Amino acid sequence: MASLPSSRNNYTDQQLWRGLREGDESAFTAIFDRYHRTLYNYGNKLFSDSALVEDAVQEVFIDVWRMRATLSEEIISIKFYLYRSLRRRIHRMQGKYQSGGTIEELVDDDSTPTSNTEETTQIEQESRDLLSRRIQELLTHLPKRQVEALTLYYYDEFSISEIAQLMDVNEKSVRNFIHRAITSLRQNRNWLIGSLLIFWLLCSL
């Protein structure tokens, strides 16, 4: 073990990576601490069985440690490396349970974004709470790949080109996923407000 200071919080990815390659277990632990939470979150967008996601995350890190001697010297983003490994692992796992994506998801690839003509400039009075609940609800209905793209873009803050590499599609498809997801969130707004209103009316009767 190298004699590096115990606190690794301020180390750059490159420093941690170097430590890992040299077999420094504390650098490895620092990488785990830094990335496993968001990695696990991402895994749950790919696969609905969180116990299997947990296994897959563990295996990804165990593999990183075992392969440390053969890892490339320079790394641009450890996070990207981990996400890609997890995605591949989960997809291999999924291959055992189901084959291929759904038709709906495949159609997404080449279709052009629908132009948003009904965009209004009206001031939306929705409270943050209501909007939050609505988006939460709608996320459960979006195709998996749209949710994946949204997560990688808005939560994990990967670039479009990184997301394209992760998801194994071109950048245009990534933009389509995001655009379609956002359009759905927007378009469903009125419908949802309407149904909430009806629900409220029914309850108050």
Place this chain on the structure above:
Amino acid sequence: MKQAAYVLTDFLEDPDFMRWIKHPDATQDAYWQQFLEAHPDKKPIVEMARQYILIVAEQTGQQLPTAAQSDMMRQYIQKHIREENNEKTVTPFTRTVGTNWGWLRMAASIALVISIGLGTYWHSQRQAIQPESYQQFVKETPAGVTLKETRNDTDRPLTVLLSDGSSVVLQPASRLSYPDTFQQREVYLTGKAFFEIVKDPSHPFLVYTRGIATKVLGTSFMVDAPESGQPIKVAVKTGRVAVYALEKSSSVRQKAANPELSGLVLTPNQGAEYSIDSKRLVRMSGSVFTQPETQVIAKQSFDFDETPVPEVFNTLEKAYGVHIVYDETILGKCTLSASLVGQPFHDKLAVVCKALEAQYAIQGNQVTITGGQRCQ
């Protein structure tokens, strides 16, 4: 952002805008302030977009592990890497196992010993074509065991599959004598070959050449024992071997069974040279696999990362001098991630076929792959 109507989705899909919302700094503040001054009517939309981005980010990040889950994962990983660290010192080479992810893990641990290289250079005694040690080898072969000899008279490598599952890639103008079925794992080599030996600690594997015996447990290594009086080289790729000088007077088997006697145990990245004049083995350093005359298979890492299957097969074909027949319409677009260094040919095929859900059959130098899952 480009000059346009600036609808909500324009803001939501603009990376610069998102970065500003999530991580505002002075430069970006200034830029967007300026933008809003130029387009005061966009203020509500910008505000809305801010809400959307923050909420979508928040809602897509709701599946973080609990502190307890994090601890469990950390402990599980630590337990496994400690175990692996311990295993590694005892058994540098491990056979493929059949558990779901086991082979991947196994492959990963094998990959750690890639590029472990060591070599022994042995200046042999000038002897006749059938050297004394060969006659001794034949003589000491237990009664009832039939010796087989495979000669490679072609100009391409030839793979010999041994009864214990080990494989030997014999180079042109080389020959290997070995029992039909092993009682003791002992072979005799003239020429150059690359060995990938199945691990079996209770049955050490011995390679005899003129002048030296190489004893291994499970490992992969190269032996170059030319018929002429040139030096004999032993180069180990994975694992550990012991090299013994064979003297006329003593039995090779006694020697090999007794590691204290003049044997040289070589560990990763070490080599050794035997000087005929001084009659001793001297350690050397430096990689033995970088020399231009080194066989393809000895240099090959067999480390595949999302490698297209045709390329994997091509690598195996070149390394083992075999022809692999498979249905390209089914497997042509599949990729494979595995590290197969040090494993015998059978084990490599077994791992590849397991990953592809296919079967294999070997007939002569032709391998036929059947079945498998079609890849898109």
